[in-house]
Amino acid sequence: DAKTTQPNSMESNEEEPVHLPCNHSTISGTDYIHWYRQLPSQGPEYVIHGLTSNVNNRMASLAIAEDRKSSTLILHRATLRDAAVYYCILRDALGGSNYKLTFGKGTLLTVNP
Amino acid sequence: NAGVMQNPRHLVRRRGQEARLRCSPMKGHSHVYWYRQLPEEGLKFMVYLQKENIIDESGMPKERFSAEFPKEGPSILRIQQVVRGDSAAYFCASSEGTSGYNEQFFGPGTRLTVL
Numbered sequence: 001d002a003k004t005t006q007p008n009s010m011e012s013n014e015e016e017p018v019h020l021p022c023n024h025s026t027i028s029g030t031d032y033i034h035w036y037r038q039l040p041s042q043g044p045e046y047v048i049h050g051l052t053s054n055v056n057n058r059m060a061s062l063a064i065a066e067d068r069k070s071s072t073l074i075l076h077r078a079t080l081r082d083a084a085v086y087y088c089i090l091r092d093a094l095g096g097s098n099y100k101l102t103f104g105k106g107t108l109l110t111v112n113p
Numbered sequence: 114n115a116g117v118m119q120n121p122r123h124l125v126r127r128r129g130q131e132a133r134l135r136c137s138p139m140k141g142h143s144h145v146y147w148y149r150q151l152p153e154e155g156l157k158f159m160v161y162l163q164k165e166n167i168i169d170e171s172g173m174p175k176e177r178f179s180a181e182f183p184k185e186g187p188s189i190l191r192i193q194q195v196v197r198g199d200s201a202a203y204f205c206a207s208s209e210g211t212s213g214y215n216e217q218f219f220g221p222g223t224r225l226t227v228l
Binding site: 030031032034038042043044045046049051091092093094097098099100101102103104105106 | 144146155157158161169171172206208211213214216217218219220221222
């Protein structure tokens with residue numbers, strides 16, 4: 001499985017945008033980029049995913065580099081509720097065992113009031 | 114549409130007892146996954162089931178652990194003769210499909226403590 005690299009931690013202030021980076025230099029052409037987050041004492045929660053184009057949904061935006069070797073999850077206005085561990089995960093569109101989500105250590109986002 | 118439900122939320126067992134963890138997937142989802150999160154560690158895949166079938170149990174310890182997803186009723190993760198090292202949070206997830214774009218929806222988890 002292609003691996004991802006994320007910073008261990010990041011800090012933000014409430015109401016400000018947050019850019020969470022992820023490097024995936026060995027990504028294959030059929031890998032989707034997924035983001036999940038885990039709030040304290042809760043189960044993981046799906047945030048967003050994309051393949052090649054940038055994506056927006058009600059929770060966040062996903063910016064994917066043109067060469068697809070990196071991506072950035074953007075929270076437009078951080079709230080205290082966004083404090084969580086954010087995971088960047090690659091999933092192959094072509095099957096195999098792509099149902100297995102491989103969680104790394106993720107990025108612990110702290111949001112200051 | 115109710116989300117993925119797990120019960121109990123907290124379970125305390127003494128060494129040697131059995132633990133049964135239940136998971137009801139989201140309505141319409143036939144794919145169920147179990148993950149384990151040991152203290153201070155990341156989430157690890159354990160097993161993937163469809164109705165009445167175990168598809169992939171490669172992440173499950175070979176002994177004492179079993180999982181099922183019967184035709185009727187919730188999925189069950191069963192741990193026999195629990196040991197202290199089994200203390201962890203166990204999360205169940207479900208999905209509509211298994212392609213690379215299908216998101217998995219997670220339950221709130223069962224926190225197992227073995228005394």
